[in-house]
Amino acid sequence: MKEHFLIKADENLPLIRRKRISPDIPLTVLDKGDSLTVDLGNHYVGYLSFNMWYVDEYIDAPVTLRIRFFETLGEMELDYSAYSGWLSESWxxxxxxxxDFPGVYTLPRRYAARYVRIEVVHTPKRLSLSDFIFEAVTSADESMLLPYKSDDGELEAIDRVAVNTLKNCMQRVFEDGPKRDRRLWIGDLRLEALANYYTFRDTSLVKRCLYLFAASDRGSLGFLPGYVYENPVFVSGTWHIVDYSMMYVCAVCDYLLHVGDKDTFLELYPLCKELMDSANACLDSDGILKVPEEDMFIDWCPGLKKTAAHFGAYLYTLDNLSAALRSISHPDAHVYSERLIDGRASARRTLFNEERSAFINDRDEGQYSVHAAAWMTLGGVVDGDEARRVMLDVISDKNSVKPFTPYMHHYTVEALFKSGLKDEAVEYIRRIWGGMVSLGADTFYEAYVPGDPLFSPYDDSKVNSMCHAWSCTATYFLRKYGIR
Amino acid sequence: MKEHFLIKADENLPLIRRKRISPDIPLTVLDKGDSLTVDLGNHYVGYLSFNMWYVDEYIDAPVTLRIRFFETLGEMELDYSAYSGWLSESWxxxxxxxxDFPGVYTLPRRYAARYVRIEVVHTPKRLSLSDFIFEAVTSADESMLLPYKSDDGELEAIDRVAVNTLKNCMQRVFEDGPKRDRRLWIGDLRLEALANYYTFRDTSLVKRCLYLFAASDRGSLGFLPGYVYENPVFVSGTWHIVDYSMMYVCAVCDYLLHVGDKDTFLELYPLCKELMDSANACLDSDGILKVPEEDMFIDWCPGLKKTAAHFGAYLYTLDNLSAALRSISHPDAHVYSERLIDGRASARRTLFNEERSAFINDRDEGQYSVHAAAWMTLGGVVDGDEARRVMLDVISDKNSVKPFTPYMHHYTVEALFKSGLKDEAVEYIRRIWGGMVSLGADTFYEAYVPGDPLFSPYDDSKVNSMCHAWSCTATYFLRKYGIR
Incomplete structure (x- = not known):
């Protein structure tokens, strides 16, 4: 069965499209210790080549160059002499x-960058650098891109940067980030696929990624790994994440909704059923989803309490799945809608503080977070005026815990739209995605905390990914809701 | 004219032959900080590849490896944390x-090595290394190699190591050393060509190299550059060396003698004439060749006084050229034999100390060197018993200045053979080339001073070339003189 899914994934291996970018850099003469910065003019993913030649006389020893690639201007200012993060500094x-010889030199590795700095570490003679070519790669077909027009320059810029982010993450799979981790994560996949339906419309790439997860191992509790590898061979990830497993089910439902490919949906439905049953088996005596702390993601926000948010993601998935099944008159639809009704009641009873009209509860140690409010709203535990009040209160409260990643910002915005707060949703998009644009972003960042540009989930922003898939959904909202 | 020579050189661009060496290394599991040494079993020039794979789980970040290549076992013991030489440490x-990904990895550069050490600088997970392949390259055609057999194990070993040295230096040109400088030098070319006539017999490669120098620029005094580059384009060297220009003429004469290709000889003769006339124009009022100190090479021996040795190289060349011209009944032969007679007389008068029966003179500030004796003998300033006494005295004298390179050892041995000291020549070969064999050499070294294994002409032996073309001629002597 898994082998079968892998074959289907391989059938959809995308074409990588190549485009030569020629930055306008004049021939530059350099000696030992000199450096040169190349601005590619935009953020691209691909391969750098240039012509190194001799100036006064032939260079009679190998030339040693240190070459650094930066996704943003700000990264160039960081201290590269030390690294303090907990991810591998190889990133x-x-x-x-x-x-060894003058001529065109092509670096063998793929990079994600707007800026390149080349330092001459050793050369016995002066050299020149010229003819820079960056061969940009993506599996996105730009001729398929739907247009977006707005009289509002900020919104146009947000859309453009979001589309660029998505394009640069579309490779053999929907990568999470072309700098790091360059792999397929469920959380990113679902959001990339949503943005893709409104932009490049590559449904085959979505299908490939869905099959790759269908081929993966389940963890001890019956959930999917948060990520898989597929280059050069397929390997399941080892971190099984419950909310990501839910987002996988949502991605399968989204696929049915946007592509209408019922056969693929029905082929993947048994897996979705298995995942929902696994979640259902984890409900505690109060009817609340209870899983080990390390099996939940939600956001990179430090110290976040996740019970309410996590349960909201489960309810939201039940809602999506029952709707998808209903749309094809599948007999199982009622199973999930019944679980949804029970789950909403449990959430209301256990996770909602009626007195304060907020999702503040013992399960989350009294923590007041946007995460809980947004996911409970998306799960339909509150709606109408109540949902609006819950959302507005928590966002405006100075002391509430706020999202750290555009991933969680996405679901916050979705909750605002769902509860009818369209203006506030657009305002939120301007603040977060417009905030990054105002910092000069060519692509949207993995983590974005207004006022804290160096925040890193990994304790060193040098390994942050500044073109990150889960941050591309501003384009989805703008286009889906016709915001111009 | 020069363009014409370049076209002829390009016509003879050799085929590079490739052979896969598979060292018998079991799959080895490594973690961060671990290292692995691969013994290729012999010295080769080429490209390394291996399979890097994951062990416990997929390696979720790029793996950083530091890979060092060593020509000898001794090099592995050197301190690589500091470099004190005056050549570029890029060597x-x-x-x-x-x-970035598990699988077969091929390093893009060519190396010269017997040993490879791979250190794991960064990896987030354990990795395995296996399937080492070293794709050895040479333009030598091993099927053309003439056999050499001896009952004497040492002589067989010397021949085998010499042939291996030559083979590994035979690439697009006769390189001086495949680690460093990887270029065509006249001093090496002449000796490689001589060894080649008795081993691989690739006359086309000799021709290519002769044409490359024919295409080069002359210096202000009318001599050839000591070296040229030809990858990716032809570039003349900038150090014009008088004794190397003489050795170029000798190489052209050798080519006629061994190949019998009169057309090529006659095409290159005008250049030889030009070089000999340039030397003749540098004779001083005593009839001794006088050129700037920096335009002479002779040997890497520190503090060497070169006048006598250098003049000997000139006389030796006159002798070779007049003989070559005579062999084809060329009318110019007498020009050089007349100059030779005059030159020998000048040398005897000015450079030989009759009282001490040695080449000790004011021009060389009274320095007593093997270099002067050997070259004066080769130039025919002394012969017979006198030459034998001169040679034996200077070699056995504890205080005489001795050669530092196998290049100068070659001409010393040639002088011993020329003066009829065959046993002493073989003894010298055993002492120098056999000395390197007893140190475990797979190829012969650029510099060899018995008792001083770390001697470096560049003040740091880490950049020494341990497979150096000018050291390959032990095979020439053994085979030419039928020593078994």
Whole structure:
């Protein structure tokens, strides 16, 4: 069965499209210790080549160059002499290469960058660099891109940067980030697929990614790994994440809704059923989803209490799945809608503080977070005026816990739209995605905390991914809701 | 004219032959900080590849490996944390590479090595290394190699190591050393060509190299550059060396003698004439060749006084050229034999100390060197018993200045053979080339001073070339003189 899914994934291996970017850099003469910065003019993913030649006389020893790639201007200012993060520092886009002969040199690795800095570490003679070419790669077909027009320059910029983010993450799979981790994560996949339906419309890539997860191992509790690898061979991830498993089910439902491919949906439905049954088996005596802390993601927000948000994601998935099944008159639809009714009641009873009209509860140790409010709203535990009040209160409260990632910002915006707060949703988009645009972003960042540009989930922003898939959904909202 | 020579050189661009060496290394599991040493079993020139794979789980970040290549076992013991030489440290065969995906990885650069050490600088997970392949390259055609057999194990070993040295230096040109400088030098070319006539017999490669120098620029005094580059384009060297220009003429004469290709000889003769006339124009009022100190090479021996040795190389060349011209009944032969007679007389008068029966003179500030004696003998300033006494005295004298390179050892041995000291020549070969064999050499070294294994002409032995063309001629002597 899994083998079968892998074959289907391989059938959909996308074409990688190549485009030569030629930054306008004049021939530059450099000696030992000199450096040169190349601005590609936009953020791209791909392969750098240039012509290294001799100036006064032939260069009679290998030339050593240190080449660093930066996704943003700000990254160039960081201290590269030390690294304090907990992810492998091999993720820093820096390579020291030796070039034996003058001529065109192509670095063998793929990079994600707008800026490149080349330092001459060793050369016995002066050299020149010229003819820079960045061969940009993506599986997105730009001729398929739907147009977006707005009289509002900020919204147009947000859409453009979001589309660029998505394009650069579309490779063999929907990568989470082309700098890091360059792999397929469920949380990113679902959001990329949503943005893709309104932009490049590559349904085959979505299908490939859905099949890759269908081929993966389940964890001990019956959930999907948060990520899989597929280059050069398929390997399941080892971190099984419950809310990501729910988002997988949502992605399958989205696929049916946007593509109408009932056969694929029905082929993947047994897996969705299995995942929902696994979640159902984890309900505690209060009817609340209870799983190990480390099996939940929700957001990179430090110290976040996740019970309410996590249960909201489960309810939201029940809602999506029962709607999808209903749309094809599938007999199982009622199973999930019944669970949804029970779940909403449990959530109301256990996770909602009626007196304060907020999702503040013992399960989350009294923590007051946007995460809980947004997911409970998306799960339909509150709606109408009540949902609006819950959302507005928690967002405006100075002391509430706020999202750290555009991933969670996405679901916050979705909750605002769902509860009818369209203006506030657009305002939120301007604040978060417009905030990044105002910082000069060519692509949207993995983490974005207004006022804290160096925040890193990994304790060192040098490994942050500044073109991150889960941040691309501003385009989805603008286009889906016709905001111009 | 020069363009014409370049076209002829390009016509002879050799085929590079490839052979896969598979060292017998079991799959090895490594973690961060671990290292692995691969013994290729012999010295080769080429490209390394291996399979890097995951062990416990997929390696979720690029792996950083530091890979060093060593020509000898002794090099592995050197301190690679500091470099004190005056050549570019880029010559040290060390690269730090990042590998993004498991699978077969091929380093892009060519190396010269017997041993490879791979250190894991960064990896988030354990990895395995296996399936090492070293794709060895040479333009030598091993099927053309003439056999050499001896009952004497040492002589067989010397021949085998010499042939291996030559083979590994035979690439697009006769390189001086495949680690460093990887270029065509006249001093090496002449000796490689001589060894080649008795081993691989690739006359086309000799021709290519002769044409490359024919295409080069002359210096202000009318001599050839000591070296040229030809990859990716032809570039003349900038150090014009008088004794190397003489050795070029000798190489052209050798080519006629061994190949019998009179057309090529006659095409290159005008250049030889020009070089000999340039030397003749540099004779001083005593009839001794006088050129700037920096335009002479002779040997890497520190503090060497070169007048006598250098003049000997000139006389030796006159002798070779007049003989070559005579062999084809060329009318110019007498020009050089007349100059030779005059030159020998000048040398005897000015450079030989009759009282001490040695080449000790004011021009060389009274320095007593093997270099002067050997070259004066080769130039025919002394012969017979006198030459034998001169040679034996200077070699056995504890205080005489001795050669530092196998290049000068070659001409010393040639002088011993020329003066009829065959046993002493073989003894000398055993002492120098056999000395390197007893140190475990797979190829012969650029510099060899018995008792001083770390001697470096560049003040740091890490950039020494341990497979150096000018050291390959032990095979020439053994085979030419039928020593078994």
């Amino acid at each position: 820093i886009q820096e390579d020291t290469v030796k070039i | 040290i065969q060390e690269d730090t590479v990042k590998i």
